[in-house]
Amino acid sequence: MTLRAVELRPLGRTVPFLGFGCGTLSGRGSLARSARLVETALELGVRYFDVAPSYGGGTAEEVLGHVIGDSQEVVIATKHGIPRPPYRPIYERVRRLAKPILDGSQSFRHLVRRVRSQARPSGLLAERHDFSATAIRQSLDTSLRLLRRSSVDVFLAHEPVPEDLTPETAQHFADAVKDGLARCYGAAVGAMGESPVVFGNVWQSGWPGCLWSGSGSDVMHVFHGALRYRDGVPCLATDADLEWRMRQFAALAPASVLIVSASTPHRLRQIAKAAALDA
Numbered sequence: 001m002t003l004r005a006v007e008l009r010p011l012g013r014t015v016p017f018l019g020f021g022c023g024t025l026s027g028r029g030s031l032a033r034s035a036r037l038v039e040t041a042l043e044l045g046v047r048y049f050d051v052a053p054s055y056g057g058g059t060a061e062e063v064l065g066h067v068i069g070d071s072q073e074v075v076i077a078t079k080h081g082i083p084r085p086p087y088r089p090i091y092e093r094v095r096r097l098a099k100p101i102l103d104g105s106q107s108f109r110h111l112v113r114r115v116r117s118q119a120r121p122s123g124l125l126a127e128r129h130d131f132s133a134t135a136i137r138q139s140l141d142t143s144l145r146l147l148r149r150s151s152v153d154v155f156l157a158h159e160p161v162p163e164d165l166t167p168e169t170a171q172h173f174a175d176a177v178k179d180g181l182a183r184c185y186g187a188a189v190g191a192m193g194e195s196p197v198v199f200g201n202v203w204q205s206g207w208p209g210c211l212w213s214g215s216g217s218d219v220m221h222v223f224h225g226a227l228r229y230r231d232g233v234p235c236l237a238t239d240a241d242l243e244w245r246m247r248q249f250a251a252l253a254p255a256s257v258l259i260v261s262a263s264t265p266h267r268l269r270q271i272a273k274a275a276a277l278d279a
């Protein structure tokens, strides 16, 4: 199985376009299960991993650290913005118990997501996070320790509001690059349809948001959410339409990375198989 390759211009390297989103990975009690997912992604040829301090109750970076460590064969993107929550094993157990119930009903699943997103709004209109120089550097230091790396490839402002993306904030992220702790920086927003903002040279957003049309030819556009939304409307992928979604992504964003998440190795194999069809 071969995945179509895309050029990551800010990094000067090429990787398969399909990236793995670590939003549902959890360490500690779920480390073995989460590690299997990362290993499956690697076996399938995935080389781009998207993570954040807040993922997996604050433990997702530990999983990547455990499985991937300082390997330079993969691209690791982490973020600073949404704070790392205190780890609460009970949340993980509740999530695991609730998943089969949620999986049984798409509409119930969307309702839960809507309630959660209203409790913590996301995207460019979200609550403010601390983008001071100290907060950014402390967060990156912790991420690097948990990831067991000396640097990350991509360092993103996680769900900033437009006012956060100032020249000063850009300078703090650029300083991390200058100090060798990151290779490039940018911003990641959850919302679709937001116009890309000039901030570093990576822009990550929900599919099918606006494609980058700025002048910077070295801007890398990364998308997520293509299995959760169809034509801009919440609509989970099905086995039958995975292939269609992947073809649509290839047609509309042939030079971009697509981040997907999956809760089982079987699901991830299905997605990669559909993604490989256009290779």
Ligand SMILES: NC(=O)c1ccc[n+]([C@@H]2O[C@H](COP(=O)([O-])OP(=O)(O)OC[C@H]3O[C@@H](n4cnc5c(N)ncnc54)[C@H](OP(=O)(O)O)[C@@H]3O)[C@@H](O)[C@H]2O)c1
Residues within 6 Å of the ligand: 020, 021, 022, 023, 024, 050, 051, 103, 158, 159, 188, 189, 190, 191, 204, 224, 225, 226, 227, 228, 229, 236, 237, 238, 239, 240, 242, 259, 260, 261, 262, 263, 264, 267, 270, 271
């Ligand atoms: N602001 C940000 O930076 C931001 C925001 C959102 C997302 N992200 C990144 O993007 C990653 C992916 O985001 P996402 O999980 O929202 O979107 P996604 O990858 O588009 O959707 C994943 C969901 O689709 C389901 N799915 C896939 N194939 C399916 C099928 N054949 N049948 C039924 N369900 C199917 C998966 O179910 P199962 O769980 O059952 O496998 C999973 O719940 C995150 O992990 C994170 O890394 C970043």
